[in-house]
Structure formats: C-alpha cells, structure tokens
Amino acid sequence: MITLTHYMVLSGILFSIGMLGVIRRKNLLMLFFSTEIMLNAVNLGFVAVSKYIGDLSGQMFAFFIIAVAASEVAVGLGLLVLWYKRKQTIDLDSLQSMKG
Amino acid sequence: MEKYVYLTLFAPLAGSLFAAMFGMSKKNLITGIVTSALLFVSLFSSLMLLGYVDEEHIVKVNLFDWISAGNFDVSFGFIADQVSVIMMVTVTTVSALVHVYSIGYMDHDEGFNRFFSYLSAFVFSMLVLVMSDNFLGLFIGWEGVGLCSWLLIGFWYYKKDLPREIYPAISPSWAANEAFIMNRIADLGMLIGLFLIYWNVGSLNYDVVFKNIPNVDISIVVLIGIFLFIGAMGKSAQFPLHTWLADAMEGPTPVSALIHAATMVTAGVYLVVRANEVFSLIPNVGMFIASLGAFVAVFAATMALVNNDLKKIIAYSTLSQLGYMFVAAGLGAYWVALFHLMTHAFFKSLLFLGAGNVMHAMNDELNIKKMGGLYSKMKWTAILMIIASLALAGIYPFAGFFSKDKILEVAFSEHAYILWFMLWIGAGLTAFYSFRLIMLVFFGEERYKRFGFHPHEAYAFMLWAMAPLGVLAVISGFFEHSFKEYVTAILPDYEAHIEPHIVGYVLIALTLTMALSGILFAVYKYSRGGFSKKWEETWIYKLLFNQYYIPQLYEKFITKPYAELSKIAWKDIDLKIVDSTVDFIATTLYDAGDKSRVIQSGNLSKMLRWMAIGLIVLLIAAII
Numbered sequence: 205m206i207t208l209t210h211y212m213v214l215s216g217i218l219f220s221i222g223m224l225g226v227i228r229r230k231n232l233l234m235l236f237f238s239t240e241i242m243l244n245a246v247n248l249g250f251v252a253v254s255k256y257i258g259d260l261s262g263q264m265f266a267f268f269i270i271a272v273a274a275s276e277v278a279v280g281l282g283l284l285v286l287w288y289k290r291k292q293t294i295d296l297d298s299l300q301s302m303k304g
Numbered sequence: 305m306e307k308y309v310y311l312t313l314f315a316p317l318a319g320s321l322f323a324a325m326f327g328m329s330k331k332n333l334i335t336g337i338v339t340s341a342l343l344f345v346s347l348f349s350s351l352m353l354l355g356y357v358d359e360e361h362i363v364k365v366n367l368f369d370w371i372s373a374g375n376f377d378v379s380f381g382f383i384a385d386q387v388s389v390i391m392m393v394t395v396t397t398v399s400a401l402v403h404v405y406s407i408g409y410m411d412h413d414e415g416f417n418r419f420f421s422y423l424s425a426f427v428f429s430m431l432v433l434v435m436s437d438n439f440l441g442l443f444i445g446w447e448g449v450g451l452c453s454w455l456l457i458g459f460w461y462y463k464k465d466l467p468r469e470i471y472p473a474i475s476p477s478w479a480a481n482e483a484f485i486m487n488r489i490a491d492l493g494m495l496i497g498l499f500l501i502y503w504n505v506g507s508l509n510y511d512v513v514f515k516n517i518p519n520v521d522i523s524i525v526v527l528i529g530i531f532l533f534i535g536a537m538g539k540s541a542q543f544p545l546h547t548w549l550a551d552a553m554e555g556p557t558p559v560s561a562l563i564h565a566a567t568m569v570t571a572g573v574y575l576v577v578r579a580n581e582v583f584s585l586i587p588n589v590g591m592f593i594a595s596l597g598a599f600v601a602v603f604a605a606t607m608a609l610v611n612n613d614l615k616k617i618i619a620y621s622t623l624s625q626l627g628y629m630f631v632a633a634g635l636g637a638y639w640v641a642l643f644h645l646m647t648h649a650f651f652k653s654l655l656f657l658g659a660g661n662v663m664h665a666m667n668d669e670l671n672i673k674k675m676g677g678l679y680s681k682m683k684w685t686a687i688l689m690i691i692a693s694l695a696l697a698g699i700y701p702f703a704g705f706f707s708k709d710k711i712l713e714v715a716f717s718e719h720a721y722i723l724w725f726m727l728w729i730g731a732g733l734t735a736f737y738s739f740r741l742i743m744l745v746f747f748g749e750e751r752y753k754r755f756g757f758h759p760h761e762a763y764a765f766m767l768w769a770m771a772p773l774g775v776l777a778v779i780s781g782f783f784e785h786s787f788k789e790y791v792t793a794i795l796p797d798y799e800a801h802i803e804p805h806i807v808g809y810v811l812i813a814l815t816l817t818m819a820l821s822g823i824l825f826a827v828y829k830y831s832r833g834g835f836s837k838k839w840e841e842t843w844i845y846k847l848l849f850n851q852y853y854i855p856q857l858y859e860k861f862i863t864k865p866y867a868e869l870s871k872i873a874w875k876d877i878d879l880k881i882v883d884s885t886v887d888f889i890a891t892t893l894y895d896a897g898d899k900s901r902v903i904q905s906g907n908l909s910k911m912l913r914w915m916a917i918g919l920i921v922l923l924i925a926a927i928i
Contacts, residue, residue: 227913300906 211252218245308349320424331416336407343400383437391434408766426452479551490538497531514581540572561656566649597630605733644707651695651777658689665759677750697735706781735822743830
C-alpha cells in the first residue's frame with residue numbers, strides 16, 4: 205500500500221536532487237532542469253497532501269505552479285538563447301559582470 | 305511717556321544696525337552722523353524721562369513675554385525709575401558726546417563704519433542693562449556690553465602679538481580675549497547668584513525679589529550677595545580680576561572713554577546699588593565690599609604713580625575711583641556711590657578724550673616721557689584735561705570734590721577709620737599722579753622735538769564735543785542735594801553723622817590739604833625735571849612699575865599651567881582616548897566590510913550556494 209509517507213519521502217528526495225543540481229551544476233540549462241525538478245517535487249507534495257485531507261485547493265495550487273513554471277521557463281530559455289548567441293557559452297561562471 | 309522709554313532704548317540699536325549695513329565698505333561719514341544723531345535722540349528722551357519720573361510716576365513697559373516655562377516667568381520688561389533714569393542720562397550723555405568726538409578721532413581709520421556700529425550696539429546693551437526690570441534682562445545687557453567691549457578692545461585685531469617683555473599688553477586681540485575671559489569667570493559667579501535668587505524666591509523680577517528677600521534664610525542671602533558681587537568684581541575690574549582693565553586700553557581711545565571709564569565698568573556698582581535691598585540685609589558682606597574697594601583704591605593708585613603710559617595711568621585711576629564707589633556702596637550709602645559714579649563718568653571720559661587728542665597729536669605715541677610742553681600747541685585740550693584732573697583730584701568746586709568727599713565722610717561716620725585713612729591716602733595719590741601726567745604731557749621741556757613729532761590741536765568739533773563734559777565736570781557737584789532728593793525716593797536715605805560738626809569741616813580740610821599737597825608736590829617735582837634716575841633702580845619702583853608683578857604671576861601660575869593642562873587634555877586624553885575610540889569603531893567596520901567584500905563575487909553559482917545554506921539555516925532555526 206502506498207501511503208502519504210511514501211509520497212512525502214519521494215517529494216523530499218526529488219527536492220534534494222534538484223537542490224543538489226542547483227548547487228553543483230554549472231550549465232545553465234541543467235540549472236533550469238534542476239529548478240523544474242524542485243518545483244515538481246513541491247507539486248507532488250501538494251497533490252499528495254490535498255488528496256489525503258480531501259481538499260482540492262492543494263491540487264489547484266499545483267496547477268498554478270505548473271503554469272507559472274512554464275511561463276518562467278519560456279522567458280528563461282529565451283534569455284538563455286540570447287546569452288548563448290552573444291557569448292557562445294552557457295556556463296554559469298561566465299555570467300559575472302559585477303564583482304565586489 | 306512709554307514712547308520715550310522705547311526711543312531711548314532703541315535709537316542706538318537702529319543706529320547700530322544702520323552703520324552695520326556699511327560695515328564692510330569704505331569710510332562713509334553718514335554712519336557717524338546718523339548714529340550720533342540717534343544718540344542725541346536717545347539723550348533727549350532720557351532727559352524727558354528724567355523730568356517726568358518722580359515718586360508717583362515710574363514708567364514701566366512690558367515689551368513681550370520672553371520665557372514662560374512652568375513656574376518660571378520672565379518678560380522683556382523695562383523700567384524707568386529714579387536709579388535707572390540717572391544711569392540712562394549719564395550713559396546717553398557721555399555716549400552721545402563720545403560719538404561726535406569719534407567722528408573726528410576715527411577720521412582716518414579703515415573701520416570707521418564698523419566702529420560706529422559696535423559703539424552704538426554697546427550703548428544699546430548698556431541701556432538694556434540699566435533699564436531692565438528683572439535680573440535676567442540685566443544679565444543679557446551685562447553679556448551684551450561684555451561682547452561689545454570685546455569687539456572694541458580688539459578693534460585693531462590685526463596687530464601682531466609681541467612678547468610681554470617688549471609690550472606689556474601683547475596685542476589688542478590678546479587684550480580683548482583677556483577681558484572677555486576674566487569677565488566670563490566673574491559671570492559664572494553672577495549666574496550662580498541669579499540661580500540662588502530664583503530657587504529661593506521663585507522669580508527674577510526686581511519687585512518680587514526685593515519684596516521677598518527678607519523672608520529668605522540669611523545664610524542664603526549672604527551667598528547671593530557674595531556671588532552677585534563676584535559678578536560685579538569682574539565687570540568693575542576689582543582685585544583680583546583687575547588686570548584686564550589696563551590692557552583694555554588697547555582699544556581706540558573713545559572706547560576707553562565710554563566703556564572702560566564712564567559706563568560699562570560702573571555696571572558692577574550699578575548692580576550693587578540696584579540690589580541694595582539684598583546688600584543692606586548683609587552688612588558683613590557690605591563691609592567686605594567696602595574693604596576691597598578701599599584696598600583697590602590705594603592699590604591701583606600706587607600703580608598709576610610710576611606708569612609711563614598715558615592711557616594706563618588714567619585706567620588705573622578708573623580702577624581706583626571704582627574702589628571709592630564700592631566703599632560707599634558697601635557701607636550702605638548707595639546714593640553716594642551712584643553720585644560718584646555719575647560725576648566720575650563725566651570727568652573721566654573727559655580725561656580720556658583729552659588723552660585721545662594728545663595721542664592724535666603725537667601719532668599714537670603713549671609714552672608720556674616723550675611728551676612735554678604740549679600746552680603751547682594744544683591749549684584747549686590742556687585746559688579741559690586740567691579741569692578733569694582737578695575734578696578727579698577732588699578740588700573745590702569741581703565735581704569730584706563733592707562726591708569723593710562724601711565717600712570719605714561716609715567711611716568716617718561708619719567708624720571705619722582704617723578705610724577712611726586708606727581713602728585719604730588714595731586722594732593724595734590721585735592728585736599726585738593726575739598732575740604728574742599733566743606736568744609731563746603739557747609742561748616742562750619739549751621732549752617731543754627730540755623724537756621728531758609735530759603735534760597739532762584736534763579738530764574744533766572734537767573740542768566742542770568735549771566742552772559739555774568739561775562744564776559737567778565743573779558744575780555737576782552742585783546738584784548734590786537735588787540728586788539726593790531724587791534718588792533717595794527709592795534708594796535708602798543716608799546721611800553722614802559726624803559729631804561734632806567741626807570734625808566734619810576738619811575732615812574736609814584734611815582731604816583738601818591732602819589733595820592740594822599731592823598736586824603741589826607733583827607740580828614742584830616735575831617742573832624741576834622729575835625724579836632722579838636712581839629712583840627707577842629701587843625695588844619699590846620696579847614693583848609698582850611691573851604692576852606688583854601680578855600679570856606675570858597670573859601668566860606663570862594660571863595661564864601657563866592651564867595651557868599645559870589643555871595640552872595634556874588634547875594630546876593625551878582627546879587624541880589618545882577619545883579619538884582612538886572613535887577611530888577604532890570606524891576601522892573595525894571598515895575592516896569587516898573589506899573582509900566580507902569577497903562574498904559579493906557576482907558569481908551566480910556561489911550565490912546559489914549561499915542561498916541554499918541560508919535556506920537550511922532558516923529551516924533549522926524554524927524547526928528549533
């Protein structure tokens with residue numbers, strides 16, 4: 205039987221993977237993937253809890269997050285393409301024009 | 305009548321502001337004329353008040369409420385009663401004439417307009433001092449005249465500092481600062497006196513204070529009297545705060561005549577007279593005041609005996625005469641003190657203005673040993689100065705005779721025979737040094753020729769400005785009885801009782817003899833070339849010539865240690881403790897910023913890492 209705990213653990217594991225990606229990866233595209241993973245880990249958690257307590261607002265929130273994430277990725281990828289055209293690289297360390 | 309009060313008070317202020325508009329520009333005769341004209345307006349209205357004020361008619365005006373905080377209520381109020389009217393008339397008379405005189409005296413000075421602005425501002429402050437109906441207003445005037453005195457002593461502030469060995473007063477700006485600082489010391493005493501009055505009476509209005517002061521504990525009244533007198537000591541240059549007055553002669557001579565002889569320095573006497581209700585409760589303090597006065601009268605006169613500086617001799621005689629006034633005030637004869645204050649103002653300012661003429665003639669030379677025989681060149685100045693000196697020496701029928709003799713009578717009838725004897729000696733000394741000055745300046749060998757001076761008489765209008773003072777120096781003594789009747793309406797009546805009558809006449813004769821013998825001795829000695837050189841080698845001459853070494857003592861035991869102390873406070877305390885603490889805080893912050901600057905690398909992956917760390921920290925914090 206798959207219980208809420210399983211869902212939450214899976215969500216936690218996914219979030220950690222995403223976070224690790226955010227910290228470790230230098231490729232901007234990979235960074236986007238990692239953030240998507242983190243967002244969807246949270247979505248998973250929302251949906252599971254919503255089903256468990258029988259309240260639909262969690263699932264509604266998940267849809268919102270998907271929509272927002274999609275638009276964010278659209279803008280982000282657009283910028284990324286521009287950046288690549290200018291610099292011929294999407295390495296994170298090249299995005300460094302302000303240094304204290 | 306209120307309008308006359310306002311006119312008297314504000315005409316000099318208007319003149320001062322008018323002259324101030326031209327302060328930075330070149331000499332403009334109109335400033336001198338306008339300020340003088342306004343001073344005559346002031347004189348006229350104070351004379352109107354003099355005629356109006358009597359027992360039923362005392363003019364009080366309340367300009368506006370000034371400070372009103374809790375129980376403390378002070379308004380800008382002015383009063384024209386008998387005492388203040390007498391002071392107003394004296395002040396405005398002398399200052400109007402000095403203004404006119406100054407037009408001639410400051411003729412070639414660059415700061416002509418500035419001078420008149422300061423001089424009128426001084427008159428305004430002095431009038432605030434004497435007309436205020438409360439102690440706080442008096443204190444404002446008191447500080448105002450101090451400020452104007454500072455401005456005017458240091459009028460030629462650009463003159464260089466010289467060591468004391470070469471030049472006793474060092475420089476005008478030094479002298480101005482000395483005067484200002486000495487007065488601040490005394491003003492602290494005065495302020496404490498005012499605080500004590502307020503704490504114990506709850507008001508600073510003369511009426512309220514004098515009505516309630518008998519109910520105050522006597523030990524407090526003694527303290528009030530002492531502290532008020534400390535204030536008076538500073539302004540009136542009584543020992544030990546006297547050194548500034550002689551150095552104040554660095555200012556232009558009309559200033560010496562107006563401020564440092566006739567008006568400002570008598571403010572201390574005015575304070576004691578005004579607060580007579582306080583001082584008459586505490587005869588012991590009064591006795592102390594009188595003793596100090598008698599001491600100063602002789603002490604200053606001895607210094608005047610040997611000095612060679614034209615203006616300093618007159619300055620010491622001012623000190624000495626202030627001592628006489630304090631004797632009268634201390635012994636309870638307030639109207640006598642006020643009377644001597646008035647007559648002294650007339651003849652002493654005349655003496656100073658005459659000295660100004662001599663200085664002009666001699667290209668600002670002050671050493672009387674370089675003068676002599678000036679009578680033939682400046683006859684009218686000489687005559688006016690001789691009149692003033694006769695009045696100062698107290699020869700009948702000149703003004704000084706009446707007032708000074710009255711003081712001696714007071715001392716005798718109070719059984720203060722020692723004081724009487726000191727004053728008697730002082731009278732002889734006064735006569736001697738006054739005529740030593742006259743003889744050395746106007747008669748004898750014409751020594752100025754050796755030094756290449758070409759003396760000339762002053763402008764005629766300057767002499768005309770001096771003439772009224774000359775007339776007053778002769779006749780003002782005859783107003784004794786009407787003066788007494790006028791002021792004793794509010795001052796305690798005092799009549800010297802000397803029994804039997806014949807003793808009184810003997811005393812007058814003794815005093816006159818003393819004064820005459822002083823004069824004759826001076827005339828005799830200096831018509832034969834003065835004292836021998838050997839006299840100048842004696843220790844007593846040196847002691848007197850160096851003013852009892854008091855300026856040197858002050859410098860050695862007060863000024864220098866204080867300068868050392870300030871240096872320690874600056875170099876050790878301020879720089880090493882205060883400054884370094886502040887610097888430490890600043891450098892710590894600066895270093896911390898410098899160290900943590902590397903965090904702001906602009907590198908996104910590092911920032912993301914920091915963000916993750918922050919998130920974890922916050923999560924942990926939230927869980928705990």
